Amino acid sequence: MRPFLTAEWRNLILLTYAVDPDLLSPYLPPGLELDLINNRAFVSFVAFDFRKTRVKGIPIPFHINFPEINLRFYVHDGDRRGVVFIKELVPRYWIARIAKSVYNEPYEAINMRLEEKIIDQQLIIKHDFKYQGQSHSLVFTAENKPYFPKENSTEAFFKEHEWGFGTDAQGKRTEYKVEHPIWKIYPLKKRFELNVDFGQIYGEQWEILTGQIPYNVLVAEGSPIKVFPKKKS
Numbered sequence: 001m002r003p004f005l006t007a008e009w010r011n012l013i014l015l016t017y018a019v020d021p022d023l024l025s026p027y028l029p030p031g032l033e034l035d036l037i038n039n040r041a042f043v044s045f046v047a048f049d050f051r052k053t054r055v056k057g058i059p060i061p062f063h064i065n066f067p068e069i070n071l072r073f074y075v076h077d078g079d080r081r082g083v084v085f086i087k088e089l090v091p092r093y094w095i096a097r098i099a100k101s102v103y104n105e106p107y108e109a110i111n112m113r114l115e116e117k118i119i120d121q122q123l124i125i126k127h128d129f130k131y132q133g134q135s136h137s138l139v140f141t142a143e144n145k146p147y148f149p150k151e152n153s154t155e156a157f158f159k160e161h162e163w164g165f166g167t168d169a170q171g172k173r174t175e176y177k178v179e180h181p182i183w184k185i186y187p188l189k190k191r192f193e194l195n196v197d198f199g200q201i202y203g204e205q206w207e208i209l210t211g212q213i214p215y216n217v218l219v220a221e222g223s224p225i226k227v228f229p230k231k232k233s
Contacts, residue, residue, distance in 0.1 A: 003226035004102070005055055009180070010222040011116060011125050012048040013140055015194070015214045016158050019043055023205060024073050027086055029165050029173040031233070035074035035081055037157065042215065043073045043086070044158060045196070047127045047138060048222065049114060050090070055098060063092045067114035067127060071202055074158070075165055077233075082163030082175070087202055089129065103176065103230050104168050118144055122189055125219070131201050139193040146184035146221040155218045159183055168232065177228040183220040192217065 021034055021041040028034070034041045047069045053059065070088040074081070088107045090096055096107035112129040123144045128137045149155040160183070164176050199207030 001228055002056075003179075004176075004229045005053065005227040006057070006224070007053040007227075008049075008051040008222065008224050010049040010051055011123070012046060012159070012183070012220040012222050013125060013127075013138065013192075014044045014046050014158055014216070014218050014220065015192075016042050016044040016216040017209050017212055018215045019073075019208070027073065027084055028075065029084060029167050030171075031173055032075040032077055032084070032165055035076045037154075040215075041073065042158070043071055043209070045198075045209070046070050046072060047125075049116065050095075052224075053095070060094055063094050066090055066092050066095070067112050067129075069112070069127065069129065071198075071206075074161070077163075077165075077175075080163050081161050082165050083161050084165050089131070089201075091129075103164075104166055104174065121145070123186060123219075134197060134200050135195075136197065136201070137193070137195045140219055141189045141192075142186035142219045143189050144186065146186050148182065148184050154216050155185055158216060159185070159218065159220050164227075166230075173233050174230050175233045176230045178225060179228070180223045180225040183222060186219045186221065188217065188219065 018040045050068050051065050053064050068090050071086040072083045091112040093109045096109040099105040099107040115126040121144045123142045126139045166174050198209040
């Protein structure tokens with residue numbers, strides 16, 4: 001099957017938080033179960049670089065390279081593991097519109113900026129964005145020596161998922177497959193800087209994440225990816 005979208009996802013920052021499973025119930029598509037670790041559910045705040053984007057093989061002018069920031073949680077359908085998105089932020093209007101119309105994904109287009117640089121073998125990543133007039137930012141520094149974590153590690157659990165799940169306009173479950181090779185991760189050099197008001201972006205129920213120490217933090221190298229057409233399940 002021909003992919004609907006191809007791109008590269010690079011330098012993926014994942015800050016993962018343990019949350020009450022009941023908090024995720026309103027977002028859970030029909031027929032899915034939360035993917036738990038020791039009976040705990042998780043959400044990840046993810047920021048990364050979208051590059052070389054093509055929709056059905058066609059590049060959309062001014063919508064090829066851009067950052068994305070999303071909040072997602074982890075689910076499974078039997079042995080099929082995947083993610084569900086609570087909100088996805090991009091700086092490009094047409095990317096948000098296409099994702100909403102084709103996948104019914106919760107995208108919004110906002111003002112965003114990404115800086116990436118390598119200095120003395122250190123990878124420095126900075127995201128700045130505004131949501132409804134309020135400024136937010138995150139800065140990460142990692143050693144530019146990516147490596148493969150162990151297959152059964154916590155890092156592997158959060159970064160490797162083959163399925164995206166959601167719902168259509170009628171509330172029925174949808175799914176789509178995402179293909180990419182296993183990602184390496186970067187060793188973190190120092191504590192990250194995070195200035196994000198989760199309640200302001202995602203609603204007051206998510207204010208609990210503001211200032212909370214993450215359960216897990218990682219930066220993945222990323223790779224070329226393929227996103228296949230959505231189907232009902």
